[in-house]
Each structure stands twice: as structure tokens, then as C-alpha cells.
Amino acid sequence: MADKLDTLFDQGLPKGKKVLSFLKSAYDCGSQGLVNRSITDKVIQKSGLAFHIGTDDPTMRRIASWILTHHENRVEELYKRLWKRCGREDVKLIGLLIANTEGDAWGKMLKIINKGIPLDLVLEVAEEIKRSGRNIPSVEFLTRWNATKIQKQNAMLIASLDMKEEYTDLVKNAPRGGELFERIRKRSLDA
Numbered sequence: 001m002a003d004k005l006d007t008l009f010d011q012g013l014p015k016g017k018k019v020l021s022f023l024k025s026a027y028d029c030g031s032q033g034l035v036n037r038s039i040t041d042k043v044i045q046k047s048g049l050a051f052h053i054g055t056d057d058p059t060m061r062r063i064a065s066w067i068l069t070h071h072e073n074r075v076e077e078l079y080k081r082l083w084k085r086c087g088r089e090d091v092k093l094i095g096l097l098i099a100n101t102e103g104d105a106w107g108k109m110l111k112i113i114n115k116g117i118p119l120d121l122v123l124e125v126a127e128e129i130k131r132s133g134r135n136i137p138s139v140e141f142l143t144r145w146n147a148t149k150i151q152k153q154n155a156m157l158i159a160s161l162d163m164k165e166e167y168t169d170l171v172k173n174a175p176r177g178g179e180l181f182e183r184i185r186k187r188s189l190d191a
Contacts, residue, residue: 030059
């Protein structure tokens with residue numbers, strides 16, 4: 001017996017702008033851990049994200065798997081559309097797609113994430129890429145991503161996932177961030 005998500009998948013992935021409403025409907029098919037919408041709405045206003053539905057990870061993985069299985073040729077287009085809209089689930093889906101496609105996943109992440117989003121979401125994308133079996137890139141690679149404050153901070157967060165002595169200067173010299181960012185920096189330097 002098909003569930004709501006399978007029924008939605010049976011419609012196929014629409015083209016153009018309709019793809020975004022299709023994916024938002026797919027996010028709505030999953031279990032949602034958010035109970036208090038008024039608090040969530042206030043948090044979203046400060047986060048820079050368009051929305052936060054609270055879709056569970058298994059549903060997000062099913063959506064990514066379906067896209068990669070049936071529509072892999074559209075992944076690059078989806079990155080751009082999803083990032084432009086920039087809902088929390090959109091960013092999570094971008095991370096899952098980047099982590100599970102060929103190519104330079106770290107470079108794609110550093111290129112796509114070009115504005116401030118919640119730190120836990122940046123780390124979630126980075127950890128998904130690491131979980132896919134990719135090694136943390138060299139300090140030379142990470143220091144090339146220095147065009148913006150966001151890129152420098154994200155490079156530091158990537159280095160913090162597997163702190164080595166070669167990353168020390170990169171971590172020390174990354175632009176200041178919020179309290180959690182600074183705790184991650186301190187923990188990395190103390191490792």
C-alpha cells in the first residue's frame with residue numbers, strides 16, 4: 001500500500017517553478033517534530049530561512065533518494081532553485097543531494113552556501129558530506145575558499161569536523177561568529 005509520499009512521487013517531478021511546490025508538498029508528507037508553530041515562526045524570522053516544516057530525516061532521505069534515482073539529471077537545477085527559496089528542508093535536501101552525487105561535494109557546499117544560515121544546518125550539510133565517505137579537504141583547498149566571510153567561516157566548520165594541526169591557522173583566523181561558532185573554534189583549537 002502506497003503512502004502519501006509514494007502517491008506524490010507517482011506524479012513525477014514537475015518542471016520549472018512547480019518543482020518547488022511539489023517538493024514542499026513532499027516535505028509535508030513526513031513526520032513533523034514541530035508542535036509549537038508560533039515559536040517556530042519567530043525563530044524562522046531571525047534565521048534567514050524561508051520556512052521550517054520539521055520534516056523528519058527518513059522522509060528527507062526518501063525524497064533525496066527518489067530524486068537521485070529518477071531525476072539525477074536535474075540535480076544541478078534543483079540546487080539553484082532550492083537555495084534561492086532557502087527553506088530549512090530545502091537546505092537539508094541540497095546537502096543530501098550534494099553528498100550523494102559525484103564530484104567535488106565540499107566545493108559545491110562552499111559555493112552554494114553564500115549567505116548566513118543557522119549554524120546547525122551548515123554543520124548538518126557538512127556532516128552529511130563526511131558521512132558519504134569523503135575526507136575532509138586539505139588546508140590548501142579550504143583556504144582557497146576565502147572570497148567572503150561566510151566561506152571562511154564554513155571552511156573553518158569543515159576543518160573542525162576532523163581537526164588536525166595543519167588546520168590551526170585556518171581555524172584561528174576565521175572571522176568571528178556567534179557563541180556556538182566560537183565554542184566550536186575553541187574546542188577545535190584545544191583538540
